[in-house]
Amino acid sequence: MDNGTKKYDLEKFKRVHLSDDANEELSRPQLSFWKDAWIRLRKNTGAITGLIVIVFIILIAFIGPFMNEYTNEGANYDAAYLPPKVKGLEAIGFDGIQTYEVQGATKEEAIERGLAGYEIEEEYVQDTEVVITKEESEDGYVTVAMEVDIYAARGLEDQYFWFGTDSMGRDLWTRIWNGTQISLYIGFLAAMIDMVIGVIYGGISGYYGGKTDNIMQRIIEILSGIPNLVVVILMIILLEPGLIAITIALTITGWIGMARIVRGQVLKLKGQEFILAARTLGANNKRILMKHLIPNVTGMIIINTMFTIPSAIFFEAFLSFIGLGLQPPIASLGTLIDTAFDDYRVFPYMLLYPAVIISLLMIGFNILADGLRDALDPKMRK
Amino acid sequence: MTKYILQRLIYMIITLFIIATATFFLMQLLPGSPFNELGGKMTEAQEQILLEEYGLNDPVPVQYAKYMLGMVQGDLGVSFQYDNRSVTDIILDRIGPSAHLGAQALIIGSVLGIILGMIAAIRHNTWVDYSSNVLAVIGISIPSFVFAGLLQYYFAVQWRIFPPSFWEGPIYSVLPTISLMIFPMAICARFMRTEMLEVLGSDYIELARAKGVSNSKIMFKHALRNALIPVITVLGPMTVSLMTGTLVIEQIFAVPGIGEQFVRSISVNDYPVIMGTTMLFSVLFILVILIVDLLYGMIDPRIRITGGKD
Numbered sequence: 001m002d003n004g005t006k007k008y009d010l011e012k013f014k015r016v017h018l019s020d021d022a023n024e025e026l027s028r029p030q031l032s033f034w035k036d037a038w039i040r041l042r043k044n045t046g047a048i049t050g051l052i053v054i055v056f057i058i059l060i061a062f063i064g065p066f067m068n069e070y071t072n073e074g075a076n077y078d079a080a081y082l083p084p085k086v087k088g089l090e091a092i093g094f095d096g097i098q099t100y101e102v103q104g105a106t107k108e109e110a111i112e113r114g115l116a117g118y119e120i121e122e123e124y125v126q127d128t129e130v131v132i133t134k135e136e137s138e139d140g141y142v143t144v145a146m147e148v149d150i151y152a153a154r155g156l157e158d159q160y161f162w163f164g165t166d167s168m169g170r171d172l173w174t175r176i177w178n179g180t181q182i183s184l185y186i187g188f189l190a191a192m193i194d195m196v197i198g199v200i201y202g203g204i205s206g207y208y209g210g211k212t213d214n215i216m217q218r219i220i221e222i223l224s225g226i227p228n229l230v231v232v233i234l235m236i237i238l239l240e241p242g243l244i245a246i247t248i249a250l251t252i253t254g255w256i257g258m259a260r261i262v263r264g265q266v267l268k269l270k271g272q273e274f275i276l277a278a279r280t281l282g283a284n285n286k287r288i289l290m291k292h293l294i295p296n297v298t299g300m301i302i303i304n305t306m307f308t309i310p311s312a313i314f315f316e317a318f319l320s321f322i323g324l325g326l327q328p329p330i331a332s333l334g335t336l337i338d339t340a341f342d343d344y345r346v347f348p349y350m351l352l353y354p355a356v357i358i359s360l361l362m363i364g365f366n367i368l369a370d371g372l373r374d375a376l377d378p379k380m381r382k
Numbered sequence: 383m384t385k386y387i388l389q390r391l392i393y394m395i396i397t398l399f400i401i402a403t404a405t406f407f408l409m410q411l412l413p414g415s416p417f418n419e420l421g422g423k424m425t426e427a428q429e430q431i432l433l434e435e436y437g438l439n440d441p442v443p444v445q446y447a448k449y450m451l452g453m454v455q456g457d458l459g460v461s462f463q464y465d466n467r468s469v470t471d472i473i474l475d476r477i478g479p480s481a482h483l484g485a486q487a488l489i490i491g492s493v494l495g496i497i498l499g500m501i502a503a504i505r506h507n508t509w510v511d512y513s514s515n516v517l518a519v520i521g522i523s524i525p526s527f528v529f530a531g532l533l534q535y536y537f538a539v540q541w542r543i544f545p546p547s548f549w550e551g552p553i554y555s556v557l558p559t560i561s562l563m564i565f566p567m568a569i570c571a572r573f574m575r576t577e578m579l580e581v582l583g584s585d586y587i588e589l590a591r592a593k594g595v596s597n598s599k600i601m602f603k604h605a606l607r608n609a610l611i612p613v614i615t616v617l618g619p620m621t622v623s624l625m626t627g628t629l630v631i632e633q634i635f636a637v638p639g640i641g642e643q644f645v646r647s648i649s650v651n652d653y654p655v656i657m658g659t660t661m662l663f664s665v666l667f668i669l670v671i672l673i674v675d676l677l678y679g680m681i682d683p684r685i686r687i688t689g690g691k692d
Contacts, residue, residue: 322630370519
């Protein structure tokens with residue numbers, strides 16, 4: 001031993017005996033499939049944002065209608081077409097000021113015609129501004145933007161319609177959140193029905209295989225050739241537009257995707273050892289299917305259901321928009337957007353709020369579904 | 383391969399047959415006749431002559447046979463809404479703007495989408511990638527009519543950059559095309575990105591890099607070509623989105639196309655036009671799906687269909 005090492009006392013060094021138990025010990029706490037998936041989902045900022053947005057919208061959709069004294073169908077023609085006004089938020093645009101664009105040969109004439117046309121006293125006009133001068137316009141008229149304190153003009157200074165009112169003076173805040181409830185209801189219901197039918201159909205088809213599978217798959221093949229749009233429109237024409245008709249129309253071909261996925265998974269799983277073990281222990285087909293196969297496909301089922309919800313919400317809105325949706329006085333986000341289109345050039349707020357809410361809902365569901373796919377199905381992770 | 387094509391064609395015919403049968407019996411169930419609109423100016427005898435003329439007094443099976451035969455020959459019946467105009471006529475009259483709009487949206491949308499997806503994959507995990515992802519999610523999520531409404535409000539009503547509606551020249555097609563192409567673009571970008579990432583991680587790209595092939599050559603010659611093939615599969619969902627899109631967007635921008643006619647026909651219960659358009663959409667959809675499947679099999683040798691086990 002050289003001098004360098006001599007100063008270290010040999011006594012200080014002790015051999016650590018490897019214990020056999022330590023070898024067997026798991027270095028990480030054991031995680032169930034769902035805990036593991038949740039950890040992965042939690043790391044996905046986008047998916048969590050989507051989840052928060054959805055929860056937030058669902059919460060207000062249920063609380064919102066009770067937050068003010070107005071009702072869904074309470075019409076008040078004195079309060080028709082009032083822009084949004086919120087106490088305390090006047091500074092950021094929720095001030096109840098309506099801008100009308102009026103035309104006339106001169107600025108004065110335009111304003112005069114506007115006042116007469118909209119039945120407004122001159123004292124409530126707060127500001128006027130020429131937007132298109134006579135020289136710029138094609139038809140030789142001056143276009144004037146006229147800002148009016150419409151709440152005061154109608155004698156409703158003490159009222160606050162947070163999202164404004166529609167053509168019948170109904171409170172849009174209440175109607176929009178009630179409409180969100182209806183849209184969500186259709187989305188969830190359609191997704192649930194799709195799930196039940198799809199899982200049963202796909203499960204049976206995949207598990208029994210052979211002739212059963214062959215016939216069931218041919219049926220699917222023919223059904224999936226018919227565009228969804230066509231089926232939905234035909235069903236609605238047949239069934240009289242309404243909540244139930246829309247749900248039936250959406251589910252009549254909607255389950256096909258789910259059935260295909262479940263079948264594929266069941267086909268893959270049914271040859272594995274744990275199924276053989278269950279069979280050896282005497283489990284019958286129903287038990288194997290319900291207790292062993294379906295639970296193993298749960299991840300895929302959840303992912304697919306999460307994608308169905310936004311597409312059902314979209315389709316309902318789309319149907320309402322082309323005039324095949326819900327009939328008034330029931331409102332969904334789709335019917336609200338549809339009615340808003342009639343006069344949104346003057347009253348853009350009628351379009352803006354339902355449009356923003358439906359967009360947020362769709363984005364929320366889509367990114368959450370993407371996140372869930374990454375979390376629940378690591379193989380699909382991209 | 384021939385066997386496969388034949389099989390597919392048979393399915394296609396069965397599907398179309400089912401749709402046509404369903405539409406026929408649906409029309410039988412619905413109230414109204416093509417002559418209601420003439421407003422009672424006809425006597426009973428005149429109406430009988432007309433019913434006889436159009437074969438509406440025949441027993442249902444005969445009518446069904448005639449209807450099916452007519453459909454095969456491209457005769458879709460007579461509109462209720464316009465006196466004596468055939469549905470085929472109306473559709474032919476209006477298919478121009480729809481086809482124009484659809485083609486424009488499809489081409490621009492998919493080209494932009496492919497470029498976007500490619501850039502996102504090359505600049506993987508940078509801000510370019512993230513913003514292209516955000517754009518794709520937004521494009522897939524926001525309903526086209528909401529998007530069209532916002533575009534029309536800001537670009538036409540507020541800022542007066544583009545005309546708000548009608549169909550009088552190329553400039554009029556700008557806003558409808560943008561609203562219609564946003565979904566194809568988003569779905570293409572998304573798909574392209576995943577495919578490109580997968581290809582870029584493969585061994586032959588590694589080999590190309592190892593032997594010193596230039597970056598741009600790798601991207602365009604090796605990666606892009608292989609990544610493009612699976613993108614064909616999104617043509618199916620894209621067609622569906624274009625079909626649903628035309629219905630609402632033509633209405634919003636007052637484009638005189640099939641979609642606008644369809645929505646109008648729904649509002650006045652003009653069933654023959656509704657059914658005719660439905661059939662047209664079905665044929666279009668089924669054809670696209672068939673073409674996609676065949677093309678895919680032809681281009682990608684890995685999944686070439688051999689026609690069964692034997």
